[in-house]
Amino acid sequence: MSTPDRDPPVRPHAGDFRWDGVEVLQYKQDGSAPFKDVTRQVLFEGAGLPVQLRYFEVAPGGWTTLERHEHVHNVMVIRGKGRCLIGEATHALAQNDLVSVPPMTWHQFHAAADEPLGFLCLVSAERDRPQLPTDEELIQLGRVLEI
Amino acid sequence: MSTPDRDPPVRPHAGDFRWDGVEVLQYKQDGSAPFKDVTRQVLFEGAGLPVQLRYFEVAPGGWTTLERHEHVHNVMVIRGKGRCLIGEATHALAQNDLVSVPPMTWHQFHAAADEPLGFLCLVSAERDRPQLPTDEELIQLGRVLEI
Numbered sequence: 001m002s003t004p005d006r007d008p009p010v011r012p013h014a015g016d017f018r019w020d021g022v023e024v025l026q027y028k029q030d031g032s033a034p035f036k037d038v039t040r041q042v043l044f045e046g047a048g049l050p051v052q053l054r055y056f057e058v059a060p061g062g063w064t065t066l067e068r069h070e071h072v073h074n075v076m077v078i079r080g081k082g083r084c085l086i087g088e089a090t091h092a093l094a095q096n097d098l099v100s101v102p103p104m105t106w107h108q109f110h111a112a113a114d115e116p117l118g119f120l121c122l123v124s125a126e127r128d129r130p131q132l133p134t135d136e137e138l139i140q141l142g143r144v145l146e147i
Numbered sequence: 148m149s150t151p152d153r154d155p156p157v158r159p160h161a162g163d164f165r166w167d168g169v170e171v172l173q174y175k176q177d178g179s180a181p182f183k184d185v186t187r188q189v190l191f192e193g194a195g196l197p198v199q200l201r202y203f204e205v206a207p208g209g210w211t212t213l214e215r216h217e218h219v220h221n222v223m224v225i226r227g228k229g230r231c232l233i234g235e236a237t238h239a240l241a242q243n244d245l246v247s248v249p250p251m252t253w254h255q256f257h258a259a260a261d262e263p264l265g266f267l268c269l270v271s272a273e274r275d276r277p278q279l280p281t282d283e284e285l286i287q288l289g290r291v292l293e294i
Contacts, residue, residue: 009233009252013243022245043245044221044269051198053221053269074191074200076267078225078243086156096160096225098169098190105156120223122191122200122269 017057017079017118019043027056028065033132037062037111043120050125057118058082058111066108066138067130071123073101075109079118082111088141093117106133106141164204164226164265166190174203175212180279184209184258190267197272204265205229205258213255213285214277218270220248222256226265229258235288240264253280253288 011019018024019041027038037059044053057079058064066085081094085108086101093099093109099119101107111117133141158166165171166188174185184206191200204226205211213232228241232255233248240246240256246266248254258264280288 007247009236009247009249010231010238010240011245013241013245017243019243019245043223044247047219047221047247048250049198049219049221049269049271051196051269053200053223072194072196074194074196076190076200084157089156091157093157094160096164096166098158098160098166100154100156100191100194102156103195120267122196122198124196 017041017055033065033067033130035063035065038064045125052123052125054121054123055118056109056121057116058109059116060111061113062117063110064108065130065132066106067132068104068106069128069130070103071127072103073099073107074122075099075101076120077117078120080111080115082109082115082117084109093119106137164188164202180212180214180277182210182212185211192272199270199272201268201270202265203256203268204263205256206263207258208260209264210257211255212277212279213253214279215251215253216275216277217250218274219250220246220254221269222246222248223267224264225267227258227262229256229262229264231256240266253284 014020022041025040027040039057041055043055077093077095077097083090084093087105161167169188172187174187186204188202190202224240224242224244230237234252
């Protein structure tokens, strides 16, 4: 996205958390994992940085996949509000809150019923694939996926 | 900042772009380079990521050092407004604008006279030291540092 010889140095915000030249992507391939109403945009990658900075937006009432992986997630909320599950605790989330998801920790982000939840997520460019919980692990978590 | 076994997974925004446990640092050592009214906070570093995500805030009327370096700067404005110089052009900046500063490109961020300019800046953890312009380079840029 940020190849210096091709891209403009400044991408003005086009409104509604969209930017010219930044594609609004599927969060994940349909059917690959449970989720509801999530989009993904890659704001910065390449250009000498071994990371990606993505913007995820969960529509009101939506949620990301409940998953875990070795790589850490560093998150900053920049729109709306919601909640997150990290390990065995849930936390309220609002604008400018910071979240660090440790390695191999179950996590899931939920938007509020009446507001989207938009957040930046910083990850290593090379990272392991997320794991989904087994039925037994879901029971251990004391939670049921809301699908 | 994000050592999983010591830090809480969620750092709520404490208001005014401050967070408990995130120190408000000097932008640079006094006298090391010209700048005016800038603070620095490191939001995420370590924890397997070879980058830092910093939050800089330039007070109304303030400005960062005019400098260049090999490492890229990936920036997202999250507070207020201002302008930036990149190479030989200036650009207006407002909330949610994205900026990529290419390698070895002169750059400087200015807050508006009546508003701060707060921005995230993503950089490699290992990076070269900034270079300051010579008097001759300042003349070539057609600009004079506002000090």
